[in-house]
Amino acid sequence: MSIARSSFYYRPGIKNADQMKVDADLVDRIEAICLEFPRYGYRRVTRQLQHEGWMVNHKKVLRLMQESDLLCQVKRKWVKTTDSSHRFPRYPNLIKGMVINRLNQVWIADITYIRIKTGFVYLVAILDAYSRRVIAYAVSTGIDTALTLEALRMAIAERRPSPDVIHHSDQGVQYASIEYIDELKHHGFEISMARTGNPYENAMMESFFKTLKYEEVYLYEYDTLEDVVTRLPYFIEEVYNQKRLHSALNYQSPNDFEESLLNQQNIVPPHRTLLTLSVQS
Numbered sequence: 001m002s003i004a005r006s007s008f009y010y011r012p013g014i015k016n017a018d019q020m021k022v023d024a025d026l027v028d029r030i031e032a033i034c035l036e037f038p039r040y041g042y043r044r045v046t047r048q049l050q051h052e053g054w055m056v057n058h059k060k061v062l063r064l065m066q067e068s069d070l071l072c073q074v075k076r077k078w079v080k081t082t083d084s085s086h087r088f089p090r091y092p093n094l095i096k097g098m099v100i101n102r103l104n105q106v107w108i109a110d111i112t113y114i115r116i117k118t119g120f121v122y123l124v125a126i127l128d129a130y131s132r133r134v135i136a137y138a139v140s141t142g143i144d145t146a147l148t149l150e151a152l153r154m155a156i157a158e159r160r161p162s163p164d165v166i167h168h169s170d171q172g173v174q175y176a177s178i179e180y181i182d183e184l185k186h187h188g189f190e191i192s193m194a195r196t197g198n199p200y201e202n203a204m205m206e207s208f209f210k211t212l213k214y215e216e217v218y219l220y221e222y223d224t225l226e227d228v229v230t231r232l233p234y235f236i237e238e239v240y241n242q243k244r245l246h247s248a249l250n251y252q253s254p255n256d257f258e259e260s261l262l263n264q265q266n267i268v269p270p271h272r273t274l275l276t277l278s279v280q281s
Helices: 005-009 017-036 042-051 058-067 145-159 178-186 199-220 225-241 254-264
Strands: 106-116 119-128 134-140 166-169 190-193 278-280
Touching: 017 042, 017 058, 042 058, 106 145, 106 199, 106 225, 119 145, 119 199, 119 225, 134 145, 134 225, 145 178, 178 190, 199 225, 225 254
Parallel strands: 106 166, 134 278, 166 190
Antiparallel strands: 106 119, 119 134
């Protein structure tokens, strides 16, 4: 009859009661995931459900999220925060085109701002480029070398890396200053910098900052420095590092990804404690 098999078997208005209950439970769980991760798209929601044992594909999740108006609308915006007008030496980009295949091979560092009622608070963070894990961060009401140095020293104390780490940043004065460069050289780091005015050469950190702002800062509307100090450690440690699924990590969280690597190498994963948020006023 030249019709699809699905059309032949279709019976309008007929749905198994058990299946209706499963779908209702599935929608409830999707809503809970979207409440915890408001900027998750249907692909990440699908992977989270599959991690939890749900037998569901992305097409069904997309349909249910459309029907329940749960699809997020993300606006993309980039704000320049780097002061690269300085007299300090600049270094070439060592990681462009590089295949990153191990922990502590490349660290990415950058600074962003968080708006509060009385002005701005500045956040500096350092990521491990392989696992996407935030390994250090610090906040301050001022933006200077002391802030970036605080995060760098925290990362070194946390990871205890070998002297072959490539430290990648922009060409901002906080990263090019004599004090910061001396600290890197003292620990045997190689120094890499993105070109001026090209955020795409530091895209991994830009992606983290976008996630932080859209999934945390903009939703909770930080008013004071105390709000930042209270909320940031929870989001970075408990949500981003511990729970948030990354497509680049085969939909694992950074902590799970690192632990799986250590298990493959027969290394007992370390007991993780929350990083202490450094605050400078």
